[in-house]
Amino acid sequence: MKEIDMEITLSTTKKTKPQADKLEFGKVFTDHMFIMDYITGQGWHDPRIVPYQKITLDPSAMIFHYGQSVFEGLKAYLTSDKEIFLFRPEKNFQRLNKSNERLCIPPIDVDKVLEALKELIRVDQGWIPDAEGTSLYIRPFVIATEPYLGVAPSDRYQFIIIMSPVGSYYKEGIHPIRIAVEQAFTRAVNGGTGEAKTGGNYASSLKAQEVSDKEGYAQVLWLDGIEKKYIEEVGSMNVFFKINGEVVTPALNGSILPGVTRDSIIELLHHWNIPVSERQISMDEVYQAQKAGTLEEAFGTGTAAVISPIGEFLWQGEKLSVQNGETGELSKKLYDTLTDIQNGRSDDPFNWITKVEQKVIQN
Template sequence: MKDYQIKTVLSENRKSKPEADQLTFGKVYTDHMFIMDYTEGEGWHDPRIIPYQPISLDPASKVFHYGQTVFEGLKAYLSEDGQVYLFRPDRNFNRLNHSNSRLCIPHIDEELALEALKQLIIIDREWVPKAEGTSLYIRPFIISTEPNLGVAPSHNYQFIIILSPVGSYYKEGIHPVKIAVEQQYVRTVAGGTGEAKTGGNYASSLKAQEKADQIGYSQVLWLDGKENRYIEEVGSMNVFFKINGEVVTPELNGSILEGITRDSIIQLLKYWNVPVVERRISMDEIYEAYKAGLLEEAYGTGTAAVISPIGEFLWENEKLVINNGEIGKLTKELYDTLTGIQYGTKPDPFGWRVQLNQETKDMYSGSLS
């Protein structure tokens, strides 16, 4: 890691913190944010933690016109003994650089990014909510800031991290969701930006999501953009199927995001000696398994929900109800185990948790101003 000095300016006007039962997703933000600039010829520079505030950009900044931006999402968790943990944060910053490569954005120093995140959380530690199922959502992102309307990569960028306390995803208990299989719109294709975490992927999904909402379905299952047959993702999640005792998930093909929760679930299944395979799987195959009584469970995986059980698919005007619309046994075990690892209530045989301990706090205590 390059020898950076992270400057810190503490807020003089601390905000009031919402009660746990008032927390929603992405509506409230902590007192501070991290920001770092990139200038061509100088590289990344001036890393700093400052009071949370609006950012000022020229109207011609490329991010507004050509969508050159990437982001990540992860969480910090408070354990029963009052310790704060991160879950595989190195993978998030590694994936951020993967997205950077696709969007022609200069790579960040992953070690610096992680150290900056730790310092930011330590400063805003009191914002990590304590109630069961709550967490501190972390949003690192990079935007292109050069004021130039020419269609070319920007010469200037900002790397920013903001924090938001969020409530339990399942406030009334974990319930299976209903998914509509999308056959009109396409999110992305192999060779596009599907494997990058960039805003355009999500913008292109909104129309199909709006259509699903109108007919009472909570998310969309995307099929491939070429043949409109092969399963890719569920909304903002990767997807898994348990068919006749074997777990199947679509293989990474250049248009599917390499989910960190996805990878964790695959490792956990292998650790349990549950058969799991990554391969192409069509909606026709899912339908045939359903008709034969072999489609036992289905679920999505992602940072927000961890695991979201699927109780029904709508495909070609037919409803495919899975496991009587109830959460499956394996799905529940995976959810309980992974959340247990994240909150420190279950053993972590993989070394996934990263603790923000007193030593880390002492390391940064001299840099605060």
Template sequence: MMKQDIRVEFTSAKKPKPDPHDLAFGRIFTDHMFVMDYDADQGWYDPRIIPYQSISMDPAAMVYHYGQTVFEGLKAYVTKDQEVLLFRPEKNMERLNQSNDRLCIPLIDEELVLEGLKQLVAIDKDWIPKAEGTSLYIRPFIIATEPFLGVAASHTYKLFIILSPVGSYYKEGIKPVKIAVENEFVRAVKGGTGNAKTAGNYASSLKAQQVAEEKGFSQVLWLDGIEKKYIEEVGSMNIFFKISGEIVTPELNGSILEGITRNSVITLLKHWGLTVSERKISIDEIIQAHRDGRLEETFGTGTAAVISPVGELIWNDESLVIGSGETGEISKKLYDTITGIQKGAEADVFGWTTEVASLSETK
């Protein structure tokens, strides 16, 4: 694929910046966005950064009817030295193409899209909030745009990257959450789209999440779709358990999303000399470990929260309180280390961060 120049059109009407101390998640968007088009004759073409704006599409666009779409999520951070950092963005581009392949969407040039992402962040770097716990959320996504009511892969697509300043996932600091083990609905099955980051996975999870929230739970713990026995994910995050000193996480099996934070956590734990196992783990094993006093910690991992400690699991009306309902030592250390690396406060021994720009630079 020939390298393409990214053209830039700056906005003539900048929007006011929000109060960094009063930010919700995903409600406010910056001045610009990255766009690129695809058709079967030209391939991916016309990469551009333009003013953030609404888009117009034919009502028959295939994304509306058959859900052919994929997305990613990552963040940009400001260091104490006013540098703008991304955390492992190349892994997001790699996973985007994995999702593309599963959804029959043409593969992107990962280097080109990452360069467009960097340029976009550099242009809108003044939108990155600097208050404690805040960041700039980055959402790349692709939609099928061909107007055709037929079950087939589209011949045209649009790729977008939009930016949103976001507050801390935890308003009062990192706190353990209460989780319901889901025994009716399933998130995904092997051979389905569970290992792709596609909209349908999240739409199908809403009912279980709604029921759980009505009962006072923060999230649901998903079991496998065949036997409803083996643990897969928690909400939209990967899940880890510390049992008798060993840290266990479900192995990637075709229905579990390969989280970038998950991969980072495994790398860090091994670096610290801890025993980490990726294997099948049943809810029965977790219940027995709790009854035996061997279940020491449980936490979820993902881009939005980084680390989400689990203080209590509910299974068939049985309450499993973990670590007295407090944040565990490993959960806290992982959260502090990863967020420290992301913000440039911790040594990046793995080369995970990418510098985009300095806030002192001019456009």
């Protein structure tokens, strides 16, 4: 691993940590943050850990006008042995660079920023909750900061990492959710920014989510933007279907985000010798399988929930039940296996875990 030489300024005023049973996602943040700057001709420079604080930008900063921004999401876990685990963090930073490339943002050095993240975690290691199902959510992001009203790649950027303790996604075990198949709005198309993790993708999904919320559905199932026929994602997650013994997930096609959890699920299924394929799958195929009784399970995958079982689809006015609205056996096994590895409750045969060595921080 590459070492990173950076300045660390510790906060003199510590925040009050929330109780584990009162944690809300993305509401409370740790005492410190990591920042690094970029200027064309100088490159990435001045890496530093500083007290969590507001950032000041010029009103003409290009992020506000042309949306040059990317982000990632990953977690740190505290095991029962008080070890700190990260789950495949290099994958997140590699994906960040792919998003950077699509948005014309200069790449980061994956090894160096991973070392910076470890140091930030060590500084705020007391913020990692230890209650069952809790973790420290980590949000790295890049924004364009050059003050310029011109449609062109920025010459200045900031790379920032903030962290937030979060509770269990499922308070009382995993439960299937109801999904509405989206027919009017489009999330992304091949050639767009669908495979990049950029804020604009999420902003464009809000209207469809607002409509589905009013109809009592937790998420929307996105179809392709051209024919409105082929399945792509569910909400902000990748999606899987178990049909007649085979697990199928939409193939990465340029408009689908390549999820780290998605990749891990596929690797696990291969490891268990369960047939799995990445291919084009239509909503009509899912409909026909449900009618024939061969649609055995459906679930979304992502960092926050890991596995989110789907119990019902609403498509063209018809409600399609999956697994009688109950969590399927495979969904539960995948969830238990991944969370056991992430939390150090079981062995890691895939070398997915990165340990963060702890140390005493002197104020």
